[in-house]
Amino acid sequence: MTKTYPKASRPSLDDVSVSIEKGDFVFFIGPSGSGKSSIVKLMLHEIKPNKGKVIVNGKEISSMRSWKIPSFRRSIGCVFQDFRLLPNKTAYENVAFALEVIGKSKAVARRVVPEVLELVGLGGKEHRYPHELSGGEQQRVAVARAFVNRPLILLADEPTGNLDPDTSIEIMRLLDRINRTGTTVVMVTHDSNIVNQMRRRVIEIEGGRIVRDQARGVYG
Amino acid sequence: MRAKYVLAEMLVGLWRNVTMTIAMIITMIVSLSMLGASLLMYMQVDEMKGHYYEQVEVSIYLEKSIDDAQRSAIKSQLDGDPLVKSVLWETKEMAYENFKEQFRDAPDLVNAIGADELPESFRVALKDPQKFDQINAAYAGLPGVDTVVDQQKLLQKIFDILGSVQNLSLVVAGFMGLAALLLVANTIQVAAYSKRREVAVMKLVGASNWFIQAPFVLEAVFAALLGSILAWVMLVVGKIVLIDGKLAALTDLLLPVSWGNVNLMLPILAGIGSVVSAVTAWVTLRFYIRV
Numbered sequence: 109m110t111k112t113y114p115k116a117s118r119p120s121l122d123d124v125s126v127s128i129e130k131g132d133f134v135f136f137i138g139p140s141g142s143g144k145s146s147i148v149k150l151m152l153h154e155i156k157p158n159k160g161k162v163i164v165n166g167k168e169i170s171s172m173r174s175w176k177i178p179s180f181r182r183s184i185g186c187v188f189q190d191f192r193l194l195p196n197k198t199a200y201e202n203v204a205f206a207l208e209v210i211g212k213s214k215a216v217a218r219r220v221v222p223e224v225l226e227l228v229g230l231g232g233k234e235h236r237y238p239h240e241l242s243g244g245e246q247q248r249v250a251v252a253r254a255f256v257n258r259p260l261i262l263l264a265d266e267p268t269g270n271l272d273p274d275t276s277i278e279i280m281r282l283l284d285r286i287n288r289t290g291t292t293v294v295m296v297t298h299d300s301n302i303v304n305q306m307r308r309r310v311i312e313i314e315g316g317r318i319v320r321d322q323a324r325g326v327y328g
Numbered sequence: 329m330r331a332k333y334v335l336a337e338m339l340v341g342l343w344r345n346v347t348m349t350i351a352m353i354i355t356m357i358v359s360l361s362m363l364g365a366s367l368l369m370y371m372q373v374d375e376m377k378g379h380y381y382e383q384v385e386v387s388i389y390l391e392k393s394i395d396d397a398q399r400s401a402i403k404s405q406l407d408g409d410p411l412v413k414s415v416l417w418e419t420k421e422m423a424y425e426n427f428k429e430q431f432r433d434a435p436d437l438v439n440a441i442g443a444d445e446l447p448e449s450f451r452v453a454l455k456d457p458q459k460f461d462q463i464n465a466a467y468a469g470l471p472g473v474d475t476v477v478d479q480q481k482l483l484q485k486i487f488d489i490l491g492s493v494q495n496l497s498l499v500v501a502g503f504m505g506l507a508a509l510l511l512v513a514n515t516i517q518v519a520a521y522s523k524r525r526e527v528a529v530m531k532l533v534g535a536s537n538w539f540i541q542a543p544f545v546l547e548a549v550f551a552a553l554l555g556s557i558l559a560w561v562m563l564v565v566g567k568i569v570l571i572d573g574k575l576a577a578l579t580d581l582l583l584p585v586s587w588g589n590v591n592l593m594l595p596i597l598a599g600i601g602s603v604v605s606a607v608t609a610w611v612t613l614r615f616y617i618r619v
Contacts, residue, residue, distance in 0.1 A: 152532075174537075181534030192532070194525055205526075208333065209535035257533070 109160030109170075111146050119158075120146045122316040128294065130260070133287045135303050136296045137327060138313040144296045147313075148265045151294070152184065153177050165260050182210055185254030185262045185291075189269035191246045193238045199225060199249045200234040206253045220256060228252045228282055244275035251282055255291070262286060264295040268302060276302055300327035337543035338550060341519045348518060349551060352511040356555025359504030360601050361562040364593040366497040368563070371589050373490050380483050381457040388450040388467055389474040398472035406450060409466070411459050416451040420444060447474060505604075508555075512548050512605045513612045519544055520616050527617055541613045548609035552601035559601075560594040 112119040120143040128134050136144040149155045150162050153169050162170045165183055172180060193202050203224060204217040225234055228248040238246050247267060254262055264283060268276035280302050287293045297303065303310060303326060310325030311318060320328065342349045388406075390399065406415045418426070423446040431437050454463065460478040468476045520527065530540050571585050 178531075178534045178536045181532065184534075186532050192525070192529060194529060205529065206533040209530045209539060210533060211536075211539075253529075253533070 109150075109157045109162060111143075111150065111155065111157050113155075119316050121150075121157075121313075123160075124313070124316070124318055125160075126311060126318065126321070128292060130292055131287070131290055133284070133293045133306070133308040134295070135306070135308060135310045135325075136294070136313060137298060137303060137310060139298070142313045143316045144313050145265060148186075148263050148294070148296055151261070151263060152181065152186065178210075182257055183260050185257065185259035187247070187250050187254050187262065187264040187267045189266040191238070191243075191250045191270075193246055193249055193253075195238050198235045198237055199230060199241065199245075199252075202238070202249055203253045203256050206256060210257070221252075224252045224256045225249075227255075227285075229278075242275070243271050244278060247271060247275075247279055248282065251279070251286070255286055259291065261292045261294065264293065264297075266297055266299075267295065268297065268299050273301060277305070280306060303327040334539075334542045334546065337523075338546040341523070341543060341547045342550065344522060345515060345518055348511070348515045349547075352508065352515050352551050353555045353558070355504055355508040355511055356552055356601060356605075357558045357562065359501050359508050360556050360559035360597045361566075362497050362501035362504060363600070364559055364563050364597050365566070366494045366501060367593065367596065368585060368589055369490060369494040369497070372585060373487055373494070377487065381480065384453075384457050384479045384483065386452045386454060386460060386463055387477045387479065388452060389447045389477065390449060391472055391474045392447065394448075394472035398470075402450065402467065402470055402472065405467075405470075406452060409463075411454055411456070411462060413453040413455045415453075418449050418451055420446055420448050423448060509604070509608050512551070512608045515551075516544050516548060516609045516612045517616055519547060520613065531617075540617060541610065544613055545606050545609045548605040549602045552605040553598055556594070556597040556601040559597050560590075563590055563593055 109121065109125065110119050110123050111121040122143075124143075136147055138144045146155065150157060151164055151169075153162075153172065157170050160170070161168050164180075167180065169177075169180060194205065197205060200221055203221045204214075207217045207220065208214070222231075222234065225231060228251050230245060230248050230252065233241065233245065236245075238249070241249065247270075251262075251267075262283070267283070268279055271279065276299060283293055283295065284306070307324045307326070310320065310322050310327070312320035312322075312325075312328065388402070390402075403415070403417065406412050421443065424441070424443045427441065427446060428438050452463065454460070457480055460480060464476045464478070467473055527540055567585055567587075567590055
């Protein structure tokens with residue numbers, strides 16, 4: 109699969125082919141501009157490949173009709189470096205918002221949200237606003253929001269990019285626990301510490317090409 | 329829950345942006361009331377055409393030197409003519425009486441005309457007022473006929489004036505409508521921008537497109553409905569103050585505007601206003617909130 113951005117002289121991803129099994133935990137690593145973030149965007153259908161196919165959960169999304177995309181996205185959870193929480197909502201409301209806007213009732217939210225906040229280790233802090241939480245705690249809210257729908261895949265784009273090493277490791281433990289429930293985790297990072305500690309599949313990208321795909325890899 | 333959410337978001341959006349909302353509603357009021365006024369005028373002119381054309385006559389003026397044989401020949405031809413509905417013979421005396429009656433406010437004019445000076449004529453009502461040309465061709469050349477005059481031509485001038493007033497108000501309505509559309513587009517953009525974080529999250533977690541767009545579209549529709557109701561109120565005030573008040577003297581000539589027509593404007597304006605602004609908002613969002 110190839111992706112070239114308009115006005116770019118060379119493709120961001122050049123004839124890349126990769127397959128990730130259900131339940132995998134995969135790191136995409138590589139320097140800035142290597143094209144690793146494009147992978148997340150392709151999987152979310154934020155961008156489309158110029159050539160080739162993107163198949164997620166057995167559906168070819170590169171040719172998916174635009175009105176089907178919202179329901180497709182419900183099967184994917186997303187975590188970003190900048191958390192993307194709503195500042196005027198509490199932790200509880202942030203997670204509940206994700207449920208409400210896809211049509212779940214308030215009763216469902218009341219049952220599910222405290223559960224998932226407990227799971228990410230934020231029990232007792234449901235009614236804090238994002239500015240009253242530490243960076244690590246904010247990222248936990250984001251993980252809770254991504255996971256509350258029990259997605260098949262969790263995409264994490266540099267989730268530890270704004271966190272100190274200790275907090276990063278806590279977030280990684282959380283992602284690992286989520287992975288053990290059967291959720292596929294795809295994480296883009298350039299945090300060598302974490303990659304080395306986790307010893308999971310590592311796919312290294314450089315200049316838009318895969319230069320390494322190692323089952324229990326290190327950052328190298 | 330979802331309907332409540334969408335409605336609450338709509339009101340919050342309108343309030344957050346209240347100056348823009350007011351500007352949007354005002355331009356809508358002006359353009360919709362202009363549109364309503366010109367529609368009313370259009371219906372009015374139509375009604376007046378029907379009303380007057382029924383009464384319109386063709387006048388066949390006779391020469392002073394006409395003799396009885398010529399007159400009865402014309403009369404019998406008119407009586408047998410399939411285009412003619414009815415014929416009235418207006419003698420010189422009747423013409424003078426009518427003239428005195430018409431110009432009773434101007435005695436000098438009446439005094440200047442002798443009882444014998446006005447021509448006698450046949451007042452002919454046509455089955456189809458449009459067929460004047462055929463009548464003119466058949467009777468203008470007959471011995472004893474002076475001229476054949478179509479009153480419709482006189483009325484046409486009045487209708488032409490009304491028509492151009494109507495066109496003018498349509499042009500104004502068009503320009504104000506365009507301004508209203510641009511304001512709708514702008515308001516929706518500002519509203520979408522102020523909620524960009526929420527929109528981003530909604531897209532991320534897979535909220536359906538209509539659910540993301542509905543509050544914004546409803547904002548525009550709500551403003552349009554409010555604008556059309558106020559535009560209708562303007563029309564009602566216009567009818568009471570202008571048509572039934574200051575211009576009441578003219579309505580003898582122009583026919584009164586009926587309440588039925590004025591009230592009909594409410595659903596028409598509300599319909600046009602809300603559909604047009606909903607489409608504008610939706611198109612704006614298509615460009616602004618890409619999936």
